[in-house]
Amino acid sequence: MKLELWCIGKTAETYLDEGIDIYRKRINKYVPFEMRIIPDVKVNGKPDAAHLMLQEATLVQKLLSKDDYLITLDERGKTFSSVMFSEQLNRLVQLPYKRIIFLVGGAWGIHDTLKQKAGMMLSLSQMTFSHQMIRLFFTEQLYRAFSILNNEPYHNE
Amino acid sequence: MKLELWCIGKTAETYLDEGIDIYRKRINKYVPFEMRIIPDVKVNGKPDAAHLMLQEATLVQKLLSKDDYLITLDERGKTFSSVMFSEQLNRLVQLPYKRIIFLVGGAWGIHDTLKQKAGMMLSLSQMTFSHQMIRLFFTEQLYRAFSILNNEPYHNE
Numbered sequence: 001m002k003l004e005l006w007c008i009g010k011t012a013e014t015y016l017d018e019g020i021d022i023y024r025k026r027i028n029k030y031v032p033f034e035m036r037i038i039p040d041v042k043v044n045g046k047p048d049a050a051h052l053m054l055q056e057a058t059l060v061q062k063l064l065s066k067d068d069y070l071i072t073l074d075e076r077g078k079t080f081s082s083v084m085f086s087e088q089l090n091r092l093v094q095l096p097y098k099r100i101i102f103l104v105g106g107a108w109g110i111h112d113t114l115k116q117k118a119g120m121m122l123s124l125s126q127m128t129f130s131h132q133m134i135r136l137f138f139t140e141q142l143y144r145a146f147s148i149l150n151n152e153p154y155h156n157e
Numbered sequence: 158m159k160l161e162l163w164c165i166g167k168t169a170e171t172y173l174d175e176g177i178d179i180y181r182k183r184i185n186k187y188v189p190f191e192m193r194i195i196p197d198v199k200v201n202g203k204p205d206a207a208h209l210m211l212q213e214a215t216l217v218q219k220l221l222s223k224d225d226y227l228i229t230l231d232e233r234g235k236t237f238s239s240v241m242f243s244e245q246l247n248r249l250v251q252l253p254y255k256r257i258i259f260l261v262g263g264a265w266g267i268h269d270t271l272k273q274k275a276g277m278m279l280s281l282s283q284m285t286f287s288h289q290m291i292r293l294f295f296t297e298q299l300y301r302a303f304s305i306l307n308n309e310p311y312h313n314e
Contacts, residue, residue, distance in 0.1 A: 127298055156285075
């Protein structure tokens with residue numbers, strides 16, 4: 001079982017990359033974890049959000065295989081406490097999937113066609129955070145989940 | 158009216174400081190906003206969390222005046238969408254307080270004596286994030302709130 005975080009568009013801010021990298025390395029001590037950047041669709045002039053999201057969704061679907069379990073990150077998704085999320089993760093990694101893919105959408109979000117393919121919609125917060133920043137939040141939370149499952153002292157209740 | 162973010166303990170990671178600073182400057186275009194670091198209480202040996210939190214709470218209380226409105230950040234607090242948070246903020250800044258103080262606790266959280274003084278307990282997420290990282294999340298969200306109130310394009314629904 002491998003975990004992957006897929007993001008649409010490069011991280012614009014190096015400070016975010018730096019933080020993500022710290023947690024990426026820490027997660028890898030528990031489970032194979034990779035981050036994959038899917039190029040965002042560039043447009044000239046005023047963007048047509050629905051059209052862009054559909055193009056991005058098509059790119060993502062080409063990369064998915066039937067052995068993947070897709071989780072989309074979306075503020076309208078299911079919310080968890082960190083402990084509940086770790087328990088959910090623990091159940092998922094025991095299922096016969098090859099990869100669990102966590103997908104953070106682009107600036108405009110995730111197209112419905114992709115949401116329909118997702119096994120779960122996960123919300124880190126009811127608040128909207130930038131799709132760039134959510135990458136850092138997510139990697140911290142994924143690391144926290146494994147630290148909880150392994151009874152490491154990182155997480156204080 | 159001035160907004161302040163009070164945090165217990167220095168930010169350990171420079172990448173977080175870098176991000177916080179970007180949003181601190183952006184918020185200052187809308188409203189006077191400052192960040193204040195309150196030194197954390199150092200201990201030798203095994204920490205007594207309740208005792209530490211009480212000592213930190215005493216330090217914070219000395220810095221508060223009766224014209225302040227205190228908001229503690231706590232995952233057990235009230236959750237908002239970004240738009241709801243901006244509306245709440247809009248109401249608060251019209252009240253006759255001199256400062257709105259947002260307080261992020263130390264590694265062990267915020268002592269109850271201080272929570273009782275708070276006008277609001279605000280939760281950015283049901284998930285627990287490190288008290289260091291929450292500083293970055295909060296400044297992004299505060300900037301987002303002002304961008305919403307000013308109809309700036311930062312926030313996409």
